[in-house]
Each structure stands twice: as structure tokens, then as C-alpha cells.
Amino acid sequence: MTDSPRRITLDQWDDRYDQLRRGGLAEPSYGGCLRRHVDDGDTRLLDLVMDNSAASLRLWNFLLTEEGRLAAARRQGKVLVGAMKDLGTVPVMAFSLENVVAFYPDGAWWIPCIMQQNANLLEIADSLGVDDSFCPVRALLGAFVSEAHFPIPDQLVCSVGATCDDLSAIAQRLEGMGHAIHWWEVPHRRAPESDEEAVALPGIFSAPKSLVRFVQGELERVRDVLADRAGSPLTDDRLAAGIRRANQVRRLLAQLREEVFAAEAAPLPALEMLIAEMLAIHFCSDQQESAAVLEGLLAEARRRIREGVGVLAADAARVFWVNPVADLRMMNLLEEAGGRVCGTEYLFSHALDLIPEDLPPMEALARAALADPMVGSPVDRAERICHDGKRFGAEAVVVSAIPGASHCALEGAIIAEVVGGRLGVPVLEIEVPPITDSIRPTLQTRLEALVETVKTRRPP
């Protein structure tokens, strides 16, 4: 086995790991072979094809050991904050306090995929009256009941308002089960009227100053709750330092995205990029290590770009992917069909933008929270997709709906209409359940048809 970039199976990773070890691989404390995660129940790894670099090994190990990190944090007496829905703002505040660790119980939505539904989390949610008419994020209810996937947080903080209806309902059910939640409201983002003072948000949108002030007020209440739990004040200085640390991760991700998506031959696969992007919102419970993992990936990507090598054919169809997938296997499937991801909008594009460092920190965080794609209109989301899709040279767009997610039913057609019309590229709408095995042939046909369409449209 060579060091040339390849996508390999878990079986091949066994040999690759031995080879890397013999070559002097230096591993962090959570390192080890990927096979052990299958023994822990993460059986979906057996069906995935993964990047063969040491940097990707570290990424996977970092992702799949979060539970252990959270348990260790609890043993050390740290305060565990469960942030829900806001995707990127509350963890920045929480990690500004030394003795607080934040994570997203929402992340449990991938457990039915990773563990191939063996943990019965969706069945537990069913039994609580939250059935498959809801988004698969309902798996978090099962995780709270089983207490087998993360420690029960000391404090839950959930955004509500112009966010996901499913998650709001699920969180209310959770509160009804005795888990107290601090709610904070995010209003619907709208463009400023002509007589309103406009404020630029991170990314490409603006909002009336009154909205920013409102969100800032809501976040002030979150600040009080976090400080109370931590037993120390969450000062502006601490927040400013926390924002700078979060921005370090965001800068690394921005560089990684720019270089990977723009490269002629994809230096990293879509699956690893998806997982890397998620670090922007949850840091896998360790902000400093997130940065180190991303630095490793960036270095590997740059090495491959410099050497002119990639993990996929250089003529792969350049696809912009909208929404995260419940089944990670989908990212492999796109690549097997002859495509590559060259741009993403996974519902948290605001967490990829830098939080302003030249503003009072609470105002900066309020602006960042209001840039959330979900609190604006689907047309706004489409605007951002068009903006980024054009920048990365997308030849097609996949809008991947999440079954049961109320926002997907409303936004998919709008995004497809606007993006297809504006970019003039084919737009494919698909729906991806937590395990796609039964519909794999139909999804494969659609993705292959998309790739064929892209390639036949290219000038000779």
C-alpha cells in the first residue's frame, strides 16, 4: 500500500493503519485503528469508503471519540452545556469559559446511521410520540432516554422561533420529560426597510439593527445562564477571546474549503469534508484539538494539490451539495457515480463565516446568529448557494432533503427553482433517510444521471 491518495474500505484501513504505524505515525491520545469503533457498535463504517491519509484517520478518531471526551470532562467537574439548534453561536459563548464544555445533542441524528439503527434511538422516539413524520434529529430523544451516547448535560440551551419546527417540538418533548431548557428566541431575518438602520451580517446579508438588538438581548440571557452555571462571569474580554479561538477554527475551515473545492483534482473526499465542516459548529467538544485536526487536513490537502494528485478523477462532475445527509454513505455514492463535491450549504453556512472581531462581542455574536440560513427565507438560502456555487464553479446542484424535516418540504422546490434558473445548471432533488440501502439503486441512478448530464453538457 502506497501513500498516494485513495479512498479505502475499513478492511483496507486495517492494513493502512499498520503501515502508518510502522512509518512512525504520531497519534493523539484518542488515536488508534478505526476497526475498534466497529467493535463499539459503529457498524456503518464497514460500508463506508474513507480517505487513506493520517490526517483523515485523526479526523475520524476525533469524531468517534467525542463521547469519551464528554465523559472525561464530567469527571473533571466541568460544566456540560447541551446547545440545541442554533448551530454555532452558543458553543462559542460556552467555550469562552474555562470550565465549560459544549456539545450538540442534535448530533445524535447521525447515530441511527453510524450504528445502523442498532441503538434503537428512533424506536424510543416513536414510543415517545415523535415518529417518522419528524426529522431524524428525533434520535436525540432516544439518546437522552438511553443515556448511552452522551452524558446528560448540566444545562440545555435551545434556540427557538425562526428555526426548525421539528427540533422545537422535539425539544419541548424533551423538556416535558424533565430536562429543563433555557430557550432563547431568534426572529425571522428580514431585509431592512428603507427607513430602518441596516446592519451587515457575516456572509452576504444585512438585517435591521432592531433585529440585531433583539437577538443580542436574547443572548444576554444566555450569557447570564452560562455564567451562573460556570460560577464565574462571562465577561466581554472572555467572549472576545472565545470569538478569536472560534475564528481560528473557521479560518482553517475556510482555507480548507477554498483549496479543496477549487482544486482541479479533489484532494480530499466529500465525506471527510462533511465531517470537517461540522467541526465549525460543535468543535467535537475540544476547540483546540479541532484546530489541530483541521491543520492536519489542510496540510494534507495542500501536499496533494502541490503534487497534482487527488482522490477522484480530474474530470469528476463538480457538484454543489445542499443540506447534510442522514446517511453518510451518500457522499461515497456521489463519488462512485463520477461526481465530486465542490461547494456545500449544510444549513450552517453562518458558522463558516468569521464572527466580527471589531465589534462588541455580544453584538458580533448576535449578528452571527442572525446570519443563520435557517432563520432567513429559502430565497436567501438560494442566494447564498448561487453565490458560493458560482465561486466554486459548480456544474450541478444536489438538494438533499431530510425526511420528515418540515423546512425541507417548504424550501427544496424554491431553492431548486432559484438556483437552477440563476446558475443555469441541473438541480437534482433527493431525499436521504438515515439508512439508504433499500433505495440505493434509485439514488445511484439519479446521481449517475446527474453526472452524465453534466459531462454531456460540457463543451467538446
Add this chain to the structure above:
Amino acid sequence: MICAGIDMGSRTIKVVLIDGESLAAVASGIVDQGIEQEALAERLLQELLDERGLVRGDVGAVAATGYGRKLIRAADLHMTEITCQATGIAHSLPGTGAVIDIGGQDSKFLQLLPSGKVGDFAMNDRCAAGTGRFLEMAAAQLGLRISELGEMAGRSVDPSKISSMCVVFAETEIVGLLAQGSTVEDIAAGIQASIAQRIRAMAGSKASPPIVFTGGVALVPSMDAALAAAFGHPVAIAPNPQLTCAHGAAILAARHAGNGRKAD
């Protein structure tokens, strides 16, 4: 040089042989799907060659398409139905703006560019709504064959409203309509209108005329009229609608074999 296109559909297997230079069909055949799918396709291909006094060595290239395309190990090329259907229609009806393809278990809508290439597409292949299977089950509910359902629909005066897209619920709805005294003709027309509306919704804003209707369901009487009403544009039935996809595959095989030679 002879080239072959094999369309491994969900209900039937279609094979078209073409002259690799003129791209005109020289033979075609259809058989029902079965368990030994690859063997069925190979047998049909062989029969067509035998009829023409040809041998396998006369075939320059084979392209396989349809949901079972990857089963055809001998194929030189495997392409999806989207690309093959567009190629077949662009060859037989140049200038087509959009293609509606309703098969046994899926339906597709293709937007074609002036070049005949696919601009965009949409597919329904996750439930029976908007497919031939929906028509089949509804016809059975009315005690009709699928072709009879089409003929009945053509005699409708006041088409019934079938609001259920799910086959199971539509069956219940049909029972209710019969109980209310709706005529079989009106119910049949309502079923066709329901499918047409489903396809219209799937097409979104991609429906630019001229629109061509292909696939096995294009042979059902009155279905074209239902689609025309839903789209607000005339809908023409493709010549040999069951075979356009296999014909397109054969053309792609010719291009593959000729590597950009004379084949258009």
C-alpha cells in the same frame, strides 16, 4: 457496423439494433422481465441477430440502460435512462423541448437543450404515484385492463377528482367514488388526470414545448390528452415510445464504437 441498445426496464426488456452509420433501427424486440434478467436480455439480442442472419461479432458495441443496466456484463457502455431517452428522442424528434417518460415503476421529466442534450431532469422512483403501476392498480380496481381504462377515460364527461397520490389511498378513494355513483369513465379520467398532475408538479418550471411523451404508458389511450391538459401544451407521443430509450442507448453505443466518427 451494427450497434445494440438494451433497456433493462422494471417490467420489460427492450433491445434495439441500429445501423451504426445511419443510426436507423434495423430490428427491435421486447420481452417481459424475469428472474434471469441478463440471460433474458442476451437471448432477445441473440434472437434479433438470428432473424437478420447476423452473428455477435457483427455487433460493434452494446450499451445497456434501465434500472438493471449493470447486470449486462457484456455491455461496452452503461448509461442511465435519462441520457439514453434524451438521445433517442433528440434523434427521432429533433427540436423537442421536454420529454415525459412514464414507465412501469417510475416516471421522469427531461428538459432538453436545443442541442438535444439534457438540460435538467426530475425523477419519481420512490413510490407508485405517477407511474404505470398506479394506472395498473387503479384499472384493476375498476375491473379493467390498462388499455380499457384509457378508452373509458376518453369517453368521460366530468372527470372525477382523485386527490390521493398514494396507490393505497387512491384505491379507497375509487371505492368511495363508485359508491357515490360516479361513472367508470369519469373515474378513469380522474385517475389519468391525477397522474398527469403529479408529472406536472414534478416538472416544475422546466416544461418548455414541444413536449414529447414516451415510455410504455404512452401507449395507453387518452393519457397524452390528460398530460396536455395538465401542462397546457400539446403533448406528442413518440414513435415506438417503448423503444426510444433502447434506441438512444444504441446510438450512444455507436458513438462509443465510432469514437466520435460519423454517428451524430
